[in-house]
Amino acid sequence: MKYLNQSATAHELDLLFEWIKLPENKKLFSEFVQMHYAITYNMNDPDHKKTLAELLFVIKKEKSLAYRIRNKIGYRYATAAMIIGLIFSIYLFKDQVFHNRTANKEPIIVNNEINPGINKAILTLDNGSQLTLEKGDTLHTQNAESNGEELIYEAKQKNVGEVAYNYLTIPRGGYFFIKLSDGTKIWLNSDSKLKYPVSFNKGETRKVELVYGEAFFDVSPSTINGDSKFVVINESQEIVVMGTEFNVKAYEDESNIYTTLVEGKVSVNFSNSQQILIPNQQLNYDVETKKSLIKKVDVSNEISWKEGLFNFNGKSLREIMKVLSRWYDIDVVFENEQISDEEFVGSLSKDQNIEDILSSIKNFGIIKEYKIIEKTIILK
Template sequence: MSVQIEKIIVKYLNQSATAKDLDLLFEWIKLSENKKIFRDFVQTHYAISYNMNDPDHKKTLEELLFVIKKEKSLAYRIKNKIGYRYAAAAMIIGLIFSVYLFKDKIFHNRIENNEPVIVNNEITPGVNKAILTLDNGSQLILEKGNTVHTQNAESNGEALIYEAKKKNDGEVAYNNLTIPRGGYFFIKLSDGTKIWLNSDSKLKYPVSFNKGETRKVELVYGEAFFDVSPSTINGNSKFVVINESQEIVVMGTEFNVKAYKDESNIYTTLVKGIVSVNFSNRQQIIIPNQQLNYNLDTKKSSIKKVDVSNEISWKEGLFNFNNKSLREIMKVLSRWYDIDVVFENKQISDEEFVGSLSKDQNIEDILSSIKNFGIIKEYTIIEKTIILK
């Protein structure tokens, strides 16, 4: 299943699908093999209510498919109302916000209806924004609607594109691109390498590369997805990504690196090609669909097979969580929404989670869902701080 279709399904079940989204979903689901994929996806990621554990859950899914067809005809009648929200799917499977599956919870228990306390809620989803630091130390703010030109690059506020230079044998100048909490950005280096940077990340890189020399960039901290320009069109020069504790050597490939300052693990996930990861005087080769986990404290590493679409979905507008604790989830959300999270009830921080979340979702919808499922009793929002009780 493509990331686009997965995103549309998430939007549909989150009650935020547009008429155009619904058209695409309907055409895709016409194929019998896609109908099975849809059923499996809903069952795996959205089977939250007890209805899905009922012997008639197949019937429930069939009804869900029927509603999609029914809503498609409705979409044509209101096709100019792009913001129309389709709520029927959530009603059918008994959900308020069908994104979450927490383990070891009895969802049909009575849930207290304590109204949340909200004081000056200033929380919004992340947007395109970054700080570009030039080699002379001057800084430029990159944000949507703001056009910036430098000697070597230009930005329309959503991407930073460097000029491709055929020859550069002089002294290498470096720029830094810093993505604050609540931001993300795309950059294309002078060699054609494409990099997507997640919230709270920093990349150091040359404005151009010397011919025949190793192309080296540094992920100072944070998370980045690399689509590396092949060595065959760059004078057979290797491409190397370094950070404080490891070095990744590639020849032309796609991979994701997650190395946040407040986490003790570095995750390197390979999508395509082959990479060599060097750390603690060791070398480890990983192949597609593998993830290398290196622990900075113990200096130990492990490799496991992963669903790479889950690992890189953040750059496509989705958060996919698989057996993540509420503590881990809120850490991800704190970067994306630029918030602070306080667990007044420490026990709930270990609750585990499986599911998908659209990155443009309102934070109050997310918190209300967790509350409705009995994970938290109350929550409070004070400006950009969330207190979970």
């Protein structure tokens, strides 16, 4: 269970991986996967072998993460504890899971029109004309080209005097990648809008605006751009960067702006104040109270959306449903407001069917029932 709730150390992941290599242990772990799958997906004809293979792959990946602390003490005791924990988990949940399957009501689903997000965006040119970008479509303009999954601007810097700006708007249920003319890479999440120059004036500050939404920036270094700074602005703050990777979350329906630094260094300016961030720090700025808080975070959790995952560790159901509403372009109604503060711990794939996600949340006892009526989800 430590692995599934993401509290296992790298050492424990190593032990688990080595333990699974034995055929008899692999069989036991497969049974455990079946039980967990039952908890998460209500045993709707699961593919146990595929699930096991995917978990083994993720274990291999996670055990190499540098931020997990390795501890060589107590190898035998840790191994025994993990094995006992796995066996105990299988039989502890077995009766409960199958009891819940028969006791819970089937969800009401009417004309389910909900699908995961796809590559799509609206490009607004400097003359005001709008072009739709979607997967499978191609586009060629004077300065850029797109294959429907990404928008790439011609790599050039020139002195043009007045700078021409384009806008890239990502609707609910969409996401997109853009590469600016200076080489900066930007991933835009659902319900986001970016304003940026078609090309930058050589030697001048490179400035873009995250009008609203969420974006991950991989900024081209100033050393290859004439020592020019890169600045990201929005209505409430300004971020000055010098060759770095960071995430900004600034949605219109939220009063907080979250700036998370992955690599490099940034200076965040707001309300006549300035804060310097170092890697693995997040600045939470409250637009209404004008107060800010810096804390250390697991950046992999904060940017998991970019890698195709929802990471909901420590998130309330209301926060979770807000994220899902943008990604699946849905409306959510709480018939029981008390459940909105309940927390769900775990990671989910962004490609999952919405019914699978809701069943997972339901099977963990957070909600009792749910309904899907076209593009509206009702929770109780």
